[in-house]
Amino acid sequence: MRPGHRAADGRDMTSLQSTSSLSTTTQAAPSSVRRTGIAVAGVLAGLVPTVFGLNLTRMLLTGELADHQFHQLTGQGLILCALWIGGPLAIVRAGWTGRRPSTAAGLLHLSFALGGLVTAFFAPGGGLPLLMAPIVLTGLLVWAAVPLRPRLTGLVRQVDPVLTPIALLAAAFYTPYAVAQVGLQNVATGHHAQNPHFSDMAWTVVVLVVLAALGAVLPVARGLVAVTGAGSVVIGVGGLAFGEGTAWSLTALALGAVALGALVVRRRLDPVAAS
């Protein structure tokens, strides 16, 4: 409620004289050199996932490689591209205006890169280690280019009683799947040996699980649970639409819906944490 408004129970309240109009806050914009650096780093970091995403969207719409549509939508496809580009994009946006990027953006970027490195370590086939090199390098460029980096130390940790069980359920559901996908990649032959479909799926779900866990533990990163929820919903819908197991797809869908619903409820219950 703002000054001069009426209280919720209708009590009269006297308004006070405002002075805010006379005060201004200023924010130092980065120099043109810095902005050029940010733009270059942003373009380098976002180019590959953007091209991948557009190409996969085209394939999805045209029905090219129709037996891979689930992967086109999820693991090797749009979810992976969204996770790939989401962190750098948020950091670049904040850096462009001179703001400090959010902790959530930093964690999203780090989770994606570290998840990829771990997956590449366990499933080196299919060229994933090669792909990690530009991802890590362009990511480092982005972090070097922005004037302020996301705050990652000294964060308050509060185990959330609603989101933590959901994060662990997600872990219980997706970990066996990730393990299985890594196994499939390691024994893949032919087309799949050259193309990391399976390890990409493992990478994607590992990142989703890590994001849910971070959101459950760190109040400043609660929003990351929404990424997990949305990703899981897309995986579930994709599974149902493109012939993955019905029970597995329904579970993924339900998990995503529960995560999103819990986040909404959580924010209503705890407005302080939400802010």
Add this chain to the structure above:
Amino acid sequence: MRTSPAVVAGAATALAVAGLAVVTADGAWDLAAADQLLVDATVGTTCSLMGAVILLGARRRRSARPLGWVLLLSGTASALAVVTRALVIVAPEPTPTVEALAQLQSWVWVPGFAPLLTLVPLLYPDGLLPGRPWRAAAGGAVAGIVLVSAGVGLYPEALTGRTTVHKPVTSQGVATVLTGAGGALLLVALLAGLIGLGLRLRRVGGMQRRQVLLLLLAAGALLVVTLLQGSMAAMAAAAAQAVAAALIPVAIAVAVTRDGLYEVDLALRRGLVAVSLAVCLAGGYLTLFSVLGTVLPDAAWSGAVAAGAVGVAVQPLAVRLTRGVDRLYYGDRADPYAVATRLSARLAAAGLDVAAVPVTVCETLVDSLRLSSAGLVLDVDGGERTVAAVGTPTGRPSELELRHRGHRVGRLVVTPRPGEEVVDPRDLELLAVLADQAAPAMSTVRLHEHLQQSREALVLAREEERRRLRRDLHDGVGATLAGVRLQVESARDLVADASAGRLLDAATEGIAHAVQDVRHVTDDLRPPALDEVGLATALRLLADRLRTPSLDVRAEVEELSPMPAAIEVAGYRIASEAVANAVKHSAGTSVLLSAATDEAALVVRVVDDGVGLDGAPSRRGSGLGLTSIRQRAEELGGSLSIGSGAGGRGTAVHAVLPWEERA
């Protein structure tokens, strides 16, 4: 030994989950007979848990226990229906045990489902019937449930899962009679329940009305979905009925948690911690088991190591989850440092309006401690004034004095959390600390108010004095000089001497200069039009003066009430500056100037249809003018807002200049 409702609910939930697991493991979800499991499992878990919560929490409100028992028994019966139906569906052949289970599952869903539309509406929300006549309806509901259960149990209908299973005991004739009689009783009880809810809705108000309305909507949705069962695809119909059935316990849960019905906070908190911990442990175990399975050679080893790791995590996780649940209910009461830091940070935030300080304090307290409301009352000369109120008060209010440097500044009024009668002493301890922290800020607010009032008084007095001075100069010195000048000119006409004539000419010229100077002085004191034609006409003349062929400047000015000189001047200056800005920078085709007196305030509004503030780079030059007119409004205790015109186009300047005495 008494059986705890929590144990019954836990067992019912376990049965329902086990039934679903059996069907999932068998891959039998594709069978048509499995559809109904969704409904029974939903009722089995949600109703039994809600019943247990009410029974555990209603120790101080024993009247609520019948409703708790109805929900618990309903959930238990449904859970039994799930597990028996699941076992029959997956059975490979019809053994006698399977046939007995088929007989059981055929009727046990009735006492699970039927109470949701009969007994629950009759007993909700306080566990008491709406009145004595409703006893017959409740009795009829119980009798109807018994008769229908017996009837459908005896009905000669086979259940087809993996194999077709027939019931061992059937009688179509008896089943028809019992089902018909029971169905009639249930129909009467259903109508009675809905009418009872409708009557409660009319009798009660406020929070109770919302509670009743919520259940009425949920029951209505379940009734509609149940009636539409035949017109939908089987799986969709079952899913819809499951969702609708869940709405009943959800509606009760909302009333319990949000409105504090039954005062079950403790039970809910413990239940939430238990559920959260159980799910965390299960999830952690399964995750670790999956990961360890890839590195350890034996599944038994993986299981043992995972169990050990999870066991180690139980205690610290339980502590943290308990803290988290407490935080959900009580905010940061257990962490005063966090609340104090938050309050300090919000008060120290850059650009915080002094006027927003009281509201910021109240919002911080309400958000941080989950209080239903907080208000700040400031001591002013000989009285007090509410300067902020956040939230909707419930329960008994508590007050804390705000003292700064030994003097009372005001008081903080808080009400307890929804569902609590009084503010907890532990909350009051923390609030006392926060009140001490807020007191200097409130003292500053009061000083700011005094300063503002003094400023207003000064401006008002200055402008009144200027008006008086202008009148005196114009009517006194000015008129006198004009008379003298006339006399000197007359004398000049009578004098023949050339030298005297030159002197008189010089005197006339000097007097004319003096008259001019006086006019300049009076014009500078106050816009002359205000005294000559009044504010309303002066504003109309202003619009006429600035109108051009390419820009239509119009004035809509009502007859204005008499007002202090300072208000007149400020209103005129603000209108002049705003219209001049619009003419110079708007690039529009029309400007509308309107003015009116509203109670004890002058409202001036200038709207153009131009490019707006964002769209006019040249408008940056008008910043000084806008600051100036804003200051004019604020020094009189008024306000000035600048935004977009109608439809988001152009610019609208809106000034309100009050002149009433503030309490």
